[in-house]
Amino acid sequence: MMDQAETQTILIVDDDPTLRMVAAAHLRQQGYAVATAENGSVLLDILQDINPDLIMLDVDMPLLNGFAACRQLRKIELGRTIPVLMMTGLEGDNSIEEAYSAGATDFIAKPVNWTLLKQRLRFMLRAVHAMSDLVKSEARLAKAQSIAGLDYWRWDLIQEKIIVSAQLAERLHLDVNKIVSEQMVTAIADIENSRGMLKRPCSAKSYTIPTDFEISVGGNKATESQVFRIQSELQYASDNTLVSIEGTLQDITVRKETEDRILFLSTFDRLTGLQNRESFTSAVSGMIDENVKEDSNTVLVLIDIDRFVRINDIFGHRTGDAVLVEVSRRIVRFLHSLEQKTDEVSSQACRWGGDKFSAAISCSSASPCPQVIITDLLKCISAPFKVNGHEVALTSSIGYALTSDSGLDLEVLIRNAENATRNAKRQGRNITRCYDASMHESTERHMMLESELYKALSKKQFTLHYQPRINAIDKKIVGAEALIRWHHPIIGDVSPVEFIPVLEEIGLIHEVGAWVMEVACQQLKIWNDKGYTDFVMSVNLSAVQFRDTRLAQEIDEVIKRIGINPQRLEVELTETAIMEDVGQTQATLAVLKKIGLRISVDDFGTGYSSLAYLRSFPLDTLKIDRTFVTELPGNSEDRSLTSAIIAMARSLKLHIVAEGVENEAQAAFLLEKHCDEFQGFLYSRPINQKAFTALLTQSA
Template sequence: AKDISERMQVQERLQHMAHHDALTDLPNRNLFLDRLQQALIRARHHDRLVAVMFMDLDRFKNINDTLGHNTGDQLLLQLSERLKHSVRDGDTIARFGGDEFAILLDDVDNENSIAAVAQKLLQTLSEPFHVNSHELFITASIGIAIFPHDGDDPDTLLRNADVAMYRAKELGKNNYQFYSDDMSARNFERLTLENHLRHALARQQFVLYYQPQVDARLDRIVGVEALLRWQHPELGLVSPSNFIALLEETGLIEDVGKWVLETACRQSKNWHDAGFDDLQMSVNISSRQFNNTEFIDVLHDTLDRTGVNPECLELELTESMLMRQASSVVTALKSLNELGVRFAIDDFGTGYSSLSYLRRFPIETIKIDRSFIRDITDDPDDAAITRAIVVMARNLSLKVIAEGVETEKQLAFLEENDCHLIQGFYYSPPVPVAEMTALLEKQGRRND
């Protein structure tokens, strides 16, 4: 009898494991599809609505990449508990793997009641999570498909909810969207773009444009920022806003990032050899690149192959990249700094903006985000923030570059407040290498 009881317990456990997620113990895809099929049968019989939600966590990969998978798993556990308390007892929340969840709302009255649940789910995630001494914030994008309007079988409903979820991400994340027919065409365009993007590097369709960084006191270009562009044979020059996020989502950002780094370093060496030996080259580094354990080796090899002067290379990082795992970042930056390269904080003021942390990192430059510069002559708050950043930077012996400078009034304000390094359309938009070279030739070499 004991053996039979143990066998039954094992069978029950195996049955449970076959239908539930190993980490969160939520229903898995198989159980979700089974419950959805049963819900559709009931809905047809009683002429009722069934809603399927597809939820994807926004930027969850950044947490795994910067804080490790253990922290990511603990966050998923806490998040799952919150989600379970955000729906009715008869509804189902399932984890499909990774950062993807599906929600089944059985027997609902109308779109308003569905929207109320979606809003509650987003609100549930708005409070911070405390994991392994970290305070973490996470948002989600939710797509919604409704039976019978958006499909009459589980596969169609899930597919259309997924399409609506991607639309929510396109609209800025942290929102929900109901499926509509026009989304399918939009999703097809996105998939087509993604497919083209996967071939772009091999087909040499990426190019670098360069935007000057000007010392306004000397009216002289002292640096350039390398900016990625996609020259598609049919679509023309594709805006970065249309493909950078796709590079991140697909993981292609690491290979493309290597190409950007090497191409920028080779061009920097070319300009130095041509006599512009005081020119600084700034290159943006993604979170995935920076947190790759091989990045130091990649950078070292790139410097060796290209022969560029490391002291003329500046890597731009964001505030959030520095702060997510500060102690390990300090170690990594110091190792990279030993190679001779310099570091800048990009978009300063939009992230953590803790003045004290700057002393911990071997940072030489901060770049004031363009959102503060845009209304600097009209908005007292933006003006005050900019002044404070400049004063703080001077006290810490840091260089300051103002991004997004477009008007003479903005330039005058910045110069009056001791910010003389300028980047923006006032001087020049990002331009191809030939035009950038022409601008350098026009101003002449330092010793001319």
Template structure:
């Protein structure tokens, strides 16, 4: 009967059924049996029934959380042998420490990278199985050594020669014909371990104290063996004798090293992982505190790495990470600062997570030294990556903190380095920034503003103001531009300049933009009914809205719900947003035109200003930016630019609207140039609904 291989059991614990399903699909194979649990309580039941080899345990669950569940599982039968991996979106050092304190073997951070997830679980299973085998072998070895000599030797403390088994010669690499002495045997011991063995032998000779130690032997062929030596001392027939046994534990040591590697190193880049990095940082802090020294922590992040993964696939992204790790290594290895470190320079570089790397620099005397290395790192990424016949350009943003100026513990230094790196991103990427308290305060204010924005959207703190657009000849109101305002509970009425960038970066602009579109169309439709005039309403679209596939459905739904005639809705788009991805832009613009809405280019002349797209895009209106209107009376160049835009629009049968008209002189010149419509403070400021209703009545 053929032997069947016992499947390894995987217990997946997560309250989210979608996550459990995706994990199960990723791990499904003939070698594994998958068991699921939807809560901590259910996990204890399933663990007792199936006794899994590995448990993937979600941290954040209702009822019993992952930390408590982990501690409970460890107390069950086979709980000590099972590998328990915490699956968490938490990234704080304290959470990670709590995971290991509760008994976790390792942790995996969310969101999960599915191509790597299956391999990670397989490697942890392999390491855990090796650990179990080592434990079993150790017990067998202890029993075997108690009843038999494996490789043995004897010494009477007086002669210089050793009596030993024939296998002892083969282990040391000696010929059996020679007489083995204590001195010649000691020469085979690794120089770093020799002192330890000599001390043990002296205690055996003078104090009659047996020993059990491990050390390395260098064989004649240069190979290294790890051996365990156990001794027993006896007094027989008036003479002291010591008997020792040697056991080759090289394979066990190699397995231990492999387990250590999986626990402390990133398998993709061979760099230290977060766990080892945190230990190194703690050691660096203790050493710097003891010697009153200063060190630097660099936090590196690859710019737009997500675009590489999404565009070319994770296999290309993984190769970028490997090559990036190598470039960082080479820069750090070449540094005089790091060359003075007390341990392997490669260990000064770590992969923290994803596309985030860290560098520790010892014994800093001048900030200029750190800046020089930061410039060297940025320069190392100036050359393109050549992967799968593709030239990929990647840059890095670097945040730098100094101990003790910027923090005295792991959590603070990491947080401040992350803040500095984030600031480098805001400065345009591909640069480095040192941490400062003002930078930290700025980030706190940003986070407060982001939280306030979320509250504002849910509590409807936003308002829509309207600025009239006038016909240049009749001076009648023909259109209204909808402008967002935020009535902040403590800061008063805010214009978009204060918050729009945060709304864009957080994705809140999508919800805000949809709300503005609905409010503006509903209000202008009411004015149309009351006045009998077909007022046009202009609504600005952000770059984020314009790239969303649901924009077309959103506009169609808004028109249907409000009853606004499509030809009286004008969507304003900047040149930058319009030309970001023309392959998607052109079909979207034509689809919007089919709905009957008008399209305008906002701030025309300040973006790409490429005339070629005007013939391909179904545009109705060009809005002359206020920068060309401000000095149109005194600056002939601004006047010439405005004239060119008007003539261009006229030749292409497009309408022109001048923004920012603040004086009668500006209006007169623009009227003479042929501009069709005006908008600005000279005619009217943006007004709330009640005031604009009065204006329209008169």
């Protein structure tokens, strides 16, 4: 016995109790579950409770005969698919025909042949099982098609009608009962194109030709556009007459939107909407080829926003992103305006990455000078603007290269523009630089310095020199400024002006700065132990070091480990470093003062701060920049400025140090104005520890 029979229930409906009993015994021996009913009325009453897999139904019964019971059974939802085996003792074709007409699945004659019944039941239940699997399969297929948006349609050209699935009619808002061929064509494709496709001659003997195409439907103000994929087969008669088309239609709108989005992201920058680097370089390559034919020049421009990290740090990344979007708009507007002014100019723009942008400009001999164009672009970007309620002033460093100078190789053009941009940043930022051959040598040296600086600290190539600070009245040494020096065994002495910016670029300034602080404090301890207890050691901090949140803790640890008086240690900061982020400056200086350090403003007058503004910071010392001292006392403007700085500094009770004092006349003027200390070549250049110790002994 098959396993499936063990759980299948057969309902026997017959008014003969003997037949019910005998039939039930036979069926149970075969492994079926059995239920019985004495007539058609009872069958209908117990149907839902029994829910049989098959019904054996006698024809000739009182109250409700088998034919009537079968008809009523088929009207009930549960009874529509249950197989019914009609048992009849009636003879003739009429009873058989009436049984099938009433909805019977099959019939068997009485008296029952039990062997035949066994095979008949097995066949019927197997067929029912197969039908059930088919129904489930079709349901799964329908569900999968619904999920995939896949619908069926058939166009019968002979009968001039179209058959579509209900889902398709609903998807296209069509009346499935009234649809005609003209409506279908209108809904799924351009009429003339479709007709043209149908009129295409076919000389082949094959009966089908597959087609696969996409169409777009809708897209007016009331509805959004939908995209469909149509796969079909053109079916031909033996005489090559097209008789029908049938196929599937799939809604691929979401997929197409996704594909378009992926294409956009692979071509354009998500934030600004500008081309990305890959798309841009491809376009520029084509521009160069076209310009060669037109005898025009291609200008590749790289734009690097200066100190953009400050905007993110101060205002947050949301404002930073808004700034980048505004910069991109300015670049696009500028290039568009440039193209509007003359037909001789075309352009491309992209976000190069991070806070860097790029543009390519095609210029003929009749176009404006590239230098003028790039200078105007710099001004356009640098104009102040408001973003998210914040007023932001930007500067940028712009480098550019021309194919007329760099050749037609795009990689070389890009490399040269990058060199020019780096040169602009090293020259002070907020400027433009056009590539020339000398920049290549400068870049090579810059790269060489980068490489060598990574090894300089471990190979002990750095040393500290000390420049005395002189009391303006008695001319005794009261302190020193620690200055780093780098002597390379092959290239010789390298100026701090050249290598310190490189240290900042490559991120070594923290490590080297910590070394400077350590050595300077050790030397201060040595001199303090020799009796110079009032001696002050000044150590410079770069803006990068000053922004490091670990700075105060690291200095405090050095002071405690070496055992020096923190009031004998002074840290020097430039105006630029102090004014970069006023809130952070106040917080950091407060911590440094809590440790006990002295705070000095170095090179005062070269930045954009004012003495009144400096009042908000806990400062001890102000150092007048050497540029105001060099032409004293002869230059009247410098005399006025220096006098004003000293007077205002004294009103703020700041200690005043003049840098760059090189002659007695300068010293006399500064002393007259009540400057506290001098520092300059008149007294000593920066010298090593041994020479300074001797000078200190002599001064005492």
